[in-house]
Amino acid sequence: xxxxxxxxxxxxxxxxxxxxxxxxxxxxxxxxxxxxxxxxxxxxxxxxxxxxxxxxxxxxxxxxxxxxxxxxxxxxxxxxxxxxxxxxxxxxxxxxxxxxxxxxxxxxxxxxxxxxxxxxxxxxxxxxxxxxxxxxxxxxxx
Ligand SMILES: Cc1ncc(C[n+]2csc(CCOP(=O)(O)OP(=O)(O)O)c2C)c(N)n1
Numbered sequence: 001x002x003x004x005x006x007x008x009x010x011x012x013x014x015x016x017x018x019x020x021x022x023x024x025x026x027x028x029x030x031x032x033x034x035x036x037x038x039x040x041x042x043x044x045x046x047x048x049x050x051x052x053x054x055x056x057x058x059x060x061x062x063x064x065x066x067x068x069x070x071x072x073x074x075x076x077x078x079x080x081x082x083x084x085x086x087x088x089x090x091x092x093x094x095x096x097x098x099x100x101x102x103x104x105x106x107x108x109x110x111x112x113x114x115x116x117x118x119x120x121x122x123x124x125x126x127x128x129x130x131x132x133x134x135x136x137x138x139x140x141x142x
Contacts, residue, residue, distance in 0.1 A: 018104065020044065025073050026051045035083040042103050042110045045076055048118040052127075055118070059127055063134035080111035087111040 019040075025047040055069040080087035086106035088099045090113065103110035119126040125133075 018042070022046060024052060025049065025071055025076075028076070029071075029073075032079065035080065035085070039084065039109045042112075044100075044103075044112045044114055046114055046116055047073065047076070048116050048121065049073065050118045052118060052121045055127065056121055056130055059130040060134050063131040063138070076111060076113040080113075085109050085111045087113065090114045 019042065021038075021041060021043040023043060023045055025045055028043070028045045049071050051069045051071065055066065058066050058069060077087040077089050086103060086108050087110065088102065090096050090099045096112075096114070099112055103112055119128060121127055
């Protein structure tokens with residue numbers, strides 16, 4: 001159904017369980033044509049506007065040359081509503097809990113379009129820190 005491309009996880013239907021899929025904005029678009037099939041699932045789109053994992057590789061190996069890893073996202077809320085989902089955009093952390101509650105209790109599947117900074121790609125290092133570390137390492141080798 002909906003697949004998290006970066007980590008190759010799939011979400012299926014488990015009887016009596018509430019399925020929630022977390023997907024990056026790129027991952028979501030890899031399979032969003034399956035929304036009709038996924039109508040009874042809930043999906044949280046973690047939207048950072050980039051192919052983040054690929055961008056991280058670029059920052060680590062070619063820190064001065066980023067190429068083709070920005071996303072032109074559709075309006076995910078409009079897309080989800082077109083399929084008949086309950087859908088909301090979440091722009092701040094404080095709004096998440098209530099929106100997640102509404103998603104879990106909605107009578108249809110639900111999509112939350114959650115904005116997150118591209119810098120927050122990993123818990124240990126920001127994208128800028130990856131770039132700075134790679135530049136310093138290149139300089140040390142030169
Ligand atoms: C079906 C499939 N296509 C392509 C890839 C390669 N891939 C790995 S990570 C990635 C980008 C993921 O970006 P996003 O979903 O926005 O998540 P982020 O890394 O930004 O959190 C891609 C395209 C994949 N893993 N699976």
